[in-house]
Amino acid sequence: MSELMEVKHLKKYFKSPRGIVHAVDDVCFSIEKGTTVGLVGESGCGKSTLGRTLIHLSESTDGQILYQGRDVTRLNKKEMIEFRKHAQIIFQDPYSSLDPRQTVQDIISEPLLLAKYDKDEVQRRARNLMDTVGIEKRLRMSYPHELDGGRRQRVGIARALALNPEFIVCDEPVSSLDVSIQAQILNLLMDLQEELGLTYLFITHDMSVVRHISKKICVMYLGQMVEQCEKKELFEHPLHPYTKALLSAIPTTDIHAKKKRIMLKGEITSPINPKPGCRFAARCPYAEECCNEPAALREVAPGHLVACARAEEVNGMA
Ligand SMILES: Nc1ncnc2c1ncn2[C@@H]1O[C@H](COP(=O)(O)OP(=O)(O)OP(=O)(O)O)[C@@H](O)[C@H]1O
Ligand SMILES: [Mg+2]
The missing domain is CATH 3.40.50.300 (P-loop containing nucleotide triphosphate hydrolases)
Structure with a gap:
């Protein structure tokens, strides 16, 4: 490579x-x-x-x-x-x-x-x-x-x-x-x-x-990378709450699919002078106190990088 x-x-x-x-x-x-x-x-x-x-x-x-x-x-x-x-x-x-x-x-x-x-x-x-x-x-x-x-x-x-x-x-x-x-x-x-x-x-x-x-x-x-990995991995195991919401919005032709669209609520943070901390927190269904800290991109699974302090908990990996 x-x-x-x-x-x-x-x-x-x-x-x-x-x-x-x-x-x-x-x-x-x-x-x-x-x-x-x-x-x-x-x-x-x-x-x-x-x-x-x-x-x-x-x-x-x-x-x-x-x-x-x-x-x-x-x-x-x-x-x-x-x-x-x-x-x-x-x-x-x-x-x-x-x-x-x-x-x-x-x-x-x-x-x-x-x-x-x-x-x-x-x-x-x-x-x-x-x-x-x-x-x-x-x-x-x-x-x-x-x-x-x-x-x-x-x-x-x-x-x-x-x-x-x-x-x-x-x-x-x-x-x-x-x-x-x-x-x-x-x-x-x-x-x-x-x-x-x-x-x-x-x-x-x-x-x-x-x-x-x-x-x-x-x-x-909002100006930052929140998730990176191979395509197959992303579609099968999205780890960032924002990616999950993005993928849940893809229309499906399978009427039996159990997929539920995740609707994002909350205000979109402005890219002008943004506060430190996770920029998605204001709209994230999983946000907690720790999300006020900056969320760095880190390898959570092999070749799979996510910028979410709670990635393991949110995805049952902890
Ligand atoms: N020349 C510029 N001066 C000031 N702000 C700018 C300039 N170009 C882009 N921006 C701002 O930078 C941010 C990112 O814009 P950008 O066009 O890169 O987004 P995008 O992801 O390509 O959006 P879209 O999907 O609509 O094409 C926006 O807030 C935009 O208003
Ligand atoms: Mg563009």
């Missing part, structure tokens, strides 16, 4: 008129080369901020991002251009992330031109990329608005692949697509991973998508 990326105590704070937003707050995790880590959690918990910070679209506040063992948190312009060849991103909404005035060919060629490939090579590569992601040649001169959602996302994927990256942050890449198209794009991403040996951080709030695509899953809550 070799880790492509190791994230250590990463923080990304934003200044806002109401205080400091702790969007990513002391996050640690790693991504094994050639695999997919799924990142889940509710809206505003910091998934996109974490993804963007990893590939340096926004600069971290503190902590380390080790990429192939090298810290990439502080890069000069030249190092940054080099790093861009390795690490890319695919966005949720290809409509707003693609320039409406550029043709498909222009969009895919842009990173190649910036990387100073000569014109013939750019054309050749752009044609190959269109092939790779399954865009018909006749659409070469089309504009984003002339394409359907699935094809637009294929263009976004081709652009991300242009410089042969190893690592791609997929930020809700299928959330805006019809269900039938979602499956096609997910399959394309998985085929590309196998062919090209890609490593993904796959951000989604859809638990069935994350189940389909990930090897390991990380669960975030």
Whole structure:
């Protein structure tokens, strides 16, 4: 097992008129080369901020991002251009992330031109990329608005692949697509991973998508990691009360299933100047006095990390 990326105590704070937003707050995790880590959690918990910070679209506040063992948190312009060849991103909404005035060919060629490939090579590569992601040649001169959602996302994927990256942050890449198209794009991403040996951080709030695509899953809550383990383990033995609630909300087709949806009550803690202590405590059905202390991520079962002071008691492991 070799880790492509190791994230250590990463923080990304934003200044806002109401205080400091702790969007990513002391996050640690790693991504094994050639695999997919799924990142889940509710809206505003910091998934996109974490993804963007990893590939340096926004600069971290503190902590380390080790990429192939090298810290990439502080890069000069030249190092940054080099790093861009390795690490890319695919966005949720290809409509707003693609320039409406550029043709498909222009969009895919842009990173190649910036990387100073000569014109013939750019054309050749752009044609190959269109092939790779399954865009018909006749659409070469089309504009984003002339394409359907699935094809637009294929263009976004081709652009991300242009410089042969190893690592791609997929930020809700299928959330805006019809269900039938979602499956096609997910399959394309998985085929590309196998062919090209890609490593993904796959951000989604859809638990069935994350189940389909990930090897390991990380669960975030208000800027922090609350649980991490292999996919099968997470679905069979969720240990954090927040993960349990997330999983209980997945619709089931089995009418005999005894699953009961856990409804979360209580107020959502603000990511602005949060108090120390477990951030989920205000909504947690199991919270007690000890939850006022910070809850560090710790290994509770082999390869299974949880940030809950009461994990053993809550799960009958004590
Ligand atoms: N540029 C910014 N300036 C100030 N606050 C920001 C900025 N970007 C994000 N935030 C805040 O950081 C927190 C995390 O936001 P982020 O977009 O990363 O969440 P998310 O998990 O991706 O949510 P969603 O599922 O809705 O995409 C939120 O409280 C958000 O308001
Ligand atoms: Mg987001």
